[in-house]
Amino acid sequence: MSMLMCPVCRQALTLDGKTWRCEQAHNYDVAKQGYVNLHVVQHKHSKNPGDTPESVQARREFLNSGFYQPLQQAVVELIQQLEVKNLLDIGCGEGYYTSAMQAVVEQCVGVDIAKTAVQRAAKLNPEVTWVVGTGATLPVLDGSVDLCSSLFSPIPQAEILRVLKPEGYFLVVTPAPQHLYAMREALFEQVNPHVPDKFVEQLQENFELMAQPVVENHFTLDQTQLKNLIAMTPYAYKAKPERRTALENQANFSLTASFQIYLFQKKAVI
Template structure:
């Protein structure tokens, strides 16, 4: 089944050769890396939206070292239990989680607003349909998706409701209250705990909370991995430069990663 939607006329797209086309003859070429750009100029608010090249490279290096493998396995295992046909990963970034999700479904679409992230992701798994696109207009057709996933990404609620089938699923992964607390203590004068429960309140009118779990792991970070972790997060620009420089001099740091995973069902 073709899931993609033309961002101009909102008709279905069909892959013909190396180009996605709609009935109105709007067409979008598949890049040599294997992705398609459906983020049209009229929807852009900046020239290069999304994560920077440096942030994407740092995340690729950090995740490739396996530090968040426990979370990846928990996500993939839960998806497998749902026994679904397709999913849309919103804000897929450089694809670490998305490429593993593909093994559990027939069709997996990974979408991110950052073209440089999708270019990296497209090299991981050619079975995934990689798309440069925006959550403001998710690039898939109405009521065609079994599961939307949002891992550390925005949750465009109305668009998710549009694309999900009746009684379909939404998985949200967000930092648990104590996530990377020691790291944040070193970077900020005042540390606030994360508040994952806010998503329950935001979604309760349209979704039923079916399941929740906390996934944790201890990270023993070398200097290189520590620098990559900082660079791939908003801490890189939110922390005071002198605090960041001081922390990045450490040769070894042990921190606890703690993730809150929610599974919702569309009412």
């Protein structure tokens, strides 16, 4: 069963050869890289939305070095325990986490607004249905999803509620308070701890919190790895250039990554 929805008329999309079609005769070709673009012109606010190609490349190189593998593993194990059949990963980026999640479900859809990221993701794992689309209007059918995930990505709550099945799950990963603290200390004069529990407050009306594990990993980066990490974070453009340069000149830098995982379940509508 396809989970995809036509972004124009909201009918179900069916894959016919290399083209997704709906009953209203709208059709969307699968690109040669293996993804489909369902981000229609009327939903666009800029010509090339999402992460820059440089940021995507930096993230790919950093994640391939394995520093965030403990998080990837923890997420996959949690999904495996839930025994869900399908999942939708919102803000899938270049696919590092999505591709690993696909191994423990029957059907996996990864959506991101950044075309350059989805193009890279599609080369990583052809078993995932990779989609260029927007969280503002997820190109997914009402009540079709067992599990939605958002790892370091926006949370379009109304859309998530729409696409989730009754009692479906929502998995959020966000920085824990001390995440990359030493790096932020080097980049900014004042460092405010991350506040992950704001998401619990935002979601408590419609979702019940089921689990909230924290995953930590300590590592030392060489200069190239450190530059990639800085480039893939929002800190890259928020920090003063001279502070960023001083940090990038470090030969070795020790850090702790600290991730807050939240597992929610959609509350029954009374």
